[in-house]
Amino acid sequence: MRVAILAHELFPDQAKTALGVLRYSDHEAVAVLDRANTGRRVAEFVPDVQDAPIVAGMADLDPTDVDALVIGIAPIGGGFDEQWREDVRTALEVGCDVISGLHYFLADDEEFARLAAENDCELRDIRDPPADLTVADGVAGEVDAEVILTVGTDCSVGKMTTTMELARDARRAGHDAAVIPTGQTGIVIEGWGNPIDRVVSDFTAGAVEAMILEKGDDHDYLFVEGQGSIVHPAYSPVTLGILHGSMPDALVLCHEAGREEIHGYESFSLPSIPTYVDLYERIAAPVAESQVVAGALNTAGLEDDEHARTAVDEYADALGTPASDVLRFGTDELLEVLC
Amino acid sequence: MRVAILAHELFPDQAKTALGVLRYSDHEAVAVLDRANTGRRVAEFVPDVQDAPIVAGMADLDPTDVDALVIGIAPIGGGFDEQWREDVRTALEVGCDVISGLHYFLADDEEFARLAAENDCELRDIRDPPADLTVADGVAGEVDAEVILTVGTDCSVGKMTTTMELARDARRAGHDAAVIPTGQTGIVIEGWGNPIDRVVSDFTAGAVEAMILEKGDDHDYLFVEGQGSIVHPAYSPVTLGILHGSMPDALVLCHEAGREEIHGYESFSLPSIPTYVDLYERIAAPVAESQVVAGALNTAGLEDDEHARTAVDEYADALGTPASDVLRFGTDELLEVLC
Structure with a gap:
């Protein structure tokens, strides 16, 4: 999967999820979105992870290059920062899935839910546990x-x-x-x-x-x-x-x-x-x-x-x-x- | 508060909530509902708790005598037994609140929600935690x-x-x-x-x-x-x-x-x-x-x-x-x- 990773103004030190994806995942990082470091590259900050260009937003990427946008930062409390809305909106409009670990579930956001449905793409709120859980059996x-x-x-x-x-x-x-x-x-x-x-x-x-x-x-x-x-x-x-x-x-x-x-x-x-x-x-x-x-x-x-x-x-x-x-x-x- | 306590076929040994209410609460127990022991009294089974008559169902009680129906039993899994529906329905129709600790939330039951609204009474699902919880501060x-x-x-x-x-x-x-x-x-x-x-x-x-x-x-x-x-x-x-x-x-x-x-x-x-x-x-x-x-x-x-x-x-x-x-x-x- 080819991913763009949102990490505005917190890359790299406070972007634990972004760094984890760059360091360990099999996903190909097309870009990191960080408006504070536009034009630079990941390798300038962190030498030992997958390198990628840093861009200002989803609008700077060719939509055919990206399969999913990953929210790579998690503010205390796990809320959604409205400054990210434009990037999520753009991703959905060009048909990208959006993967988020925030406590705020993107699927509960009216605009995002509508855009995902219209553009046939998926909002993956990974912090939403499955509904079929039960007690342990001790096995x-x-x-x-x-x-x-x-x-x-x-x-x-x-x-x-x-x-x-x-x-x-x-x-x-x-x-x-x-x-x-x-x-x-x-x-x-x-x-x-x-x-x-x-x-x-x-x-x-x-x-x-x-x-x-x-x-x-x-x-x-x-x-x-x-x-x-x-x-x-x-x-x-x-x-x-x-x-x-x-x-x-x-x-x-x-x-x-x-x-x-x-x-x-x-x-x-x-x-x-x-x-x-x-x-x-x-x-x-x-x-x-x-x-x-x-x-x-x-x-x-x-x-x-x-x-x-x-x-x-x-x-x-x-x-x-x-x-x-x-x-x-x-x-x-x-x-x-x-x- | 004057309560009727539902404990069909499980009173007293498997009716932990019913017994707890009879033993410790300030509520006045108007009756226990247990169709297996109709006509008997609580004191015949458990001498050291509040006494009350045992009746077959809500329909046997004078509605003006009861403020709330308490679900006094909890089957494994916490589901709702459809054999209780008639009693809950009757309670709501005569204006009684219903208090339940089941995992199955009565407020999510279409019929119960409608009856509660029509009769201006409350469905209190006490196993539904408040929404404003947060992490501990250690204080x-x-x-x-x-x-x-x-x-x-x-x-x-x-x-x-x-x-x-x-x-x-x-x-x-x-x-x-x-x-x-x-x-x-x-x-x-x-x-x-x-x-x-x-x-x-x-x-x-x-x-x-x-x-x-x-x-x-x-x-x-x-x-x-x-x-x-x-x-x-x-x-x-x-x-x-x-x-x-x-x-x-x-x-x-x-x-x-x-x-x-x-x-x-x-x-x-x-x-x-x-x-x-x-x-x-x-x-x-x-x-x-x-x-x-x-x-x-x-x-x-x-x-x-x-x-x-x-x-x-x-x-x-x-x-x-x-x-x-x-x-x-x-x-x-x-x-x-x-x-």
Whole structure:
């Protein structure tokens, strides 16, 4: 699929979905829409992802070149920014699908719904969970695949990135590995999945279990994208639903170097790394014997490789397992214990 | 409010909501509808709750005697049994409100919606969460009230009953105590609340927090109705959302004597009682310093008081706290440590 990626004024640092698509998806990026950086290229900002030109809007693209417009940014609250309306309208008018992970569902927007119907194209609101979900049966552990879940010390510490890097590198090493996407970026990249944070709490574990059962006998390894943290004041139910619903064999604990307080909840300190290991394993144990076997440390905030290496080594010591920064130092040490 | 309670063919043992209303609510029960026990009285089956005649249907009641019909039973799946339609129809035709905790929303039923509009009465689907929910801010701990949460080793071990008994007896002892209802029976009894199992997982903790903030500065004690269990293969997200969202000061661990496996999930054994204490306290700690300070053991399955007393003593020993069967032996020992 050939996609244009909307990321106005937030590219690249605050455009998590745009970057995820450029880095991991099979989609061909025709352009990034960012009116603040018109005329430049992705590679000027981020060297290690798929390159693409940056344009001011959909009107600057040849409609025959684009199959879908992806909303590549998600403002806090997940609302729709009216400054994007012209691009979505133009996309629909020329017959492009629009893929969005916003809480605001484009299909509920009267103008967009009408334009999509008139031009025979699709509004894909990937954060709208399927209607046929139900409670978990506690059977995800029965699939043939080894189930590997990324868990975290907090939100935005690298669980999605770690999941994608591990799955890609496992496949490159010849393993049959698939990703179980549980959040909007993962779903856009993989083209399927379930936005677990939008699922009714009674069905949270069941929605994850259903995905494991769907893929678990067709692959040797499932890399499950984790969410939030088991001790997050707001999002811990999402985390626990994924943990108990996926019944993982192995956990990879993700953390950001230097993070000491819960992001956006600064009155809450992060527990120690060994405490996280203990909590995740103990709370999993009555449902699944899951062990933390590796760690992923996000060292993007550290200037040079030397400091990053020291931080990774200290993290591995605290964990008592191998660790890496998957973007800076690769996944070899992790895949050695995982596959 | 004068209520009729629908419990056809399931009264009393499988009519949890009907019994809860008869036992704890301020509503006057005009009648129980149960076509299998027409002509008998509630007191013949359950001596220690509000008595009422049992009739075959709404048509047997004087409409001027009844303000609302309460659906007092919830089949597995929460569907609407078409055998109840005549009673709901009759209630609406004579101007009664209808209160339901079913997953099937009466307001979405074309006939019921039309009858309610025609007769100016209300369809109250209490399992339909409010639309204005949001994520938790992690501030429930700041309210003036002491927050006491019932937690459990499994579903259906007595969390709602324990919550109601403790709050009622605390009030009788002169304390200013309120209940925070999180499930359908609690909501019907109290006339307000939030069906936490139906809330989107991102907002689970936030929905509980909002209720704590609403009531927390107006009372000295809040008794929060817990749900599920922290190690339940399907419902643990609901449990953890209530734990982190309410930021309780004290926990009361509820258990049923003799229960060894998770109800409906018999391949999963219950961990030991000390393991539950450890898990609840450890997973709470980074968000709130909650301690298990008392236990409630449901001994309904034990024949005599002597066996029940032995079971309660053993449970207290395992917990290292006071314990009681709140229905059989009262709440004195628990309130001594709670209030």
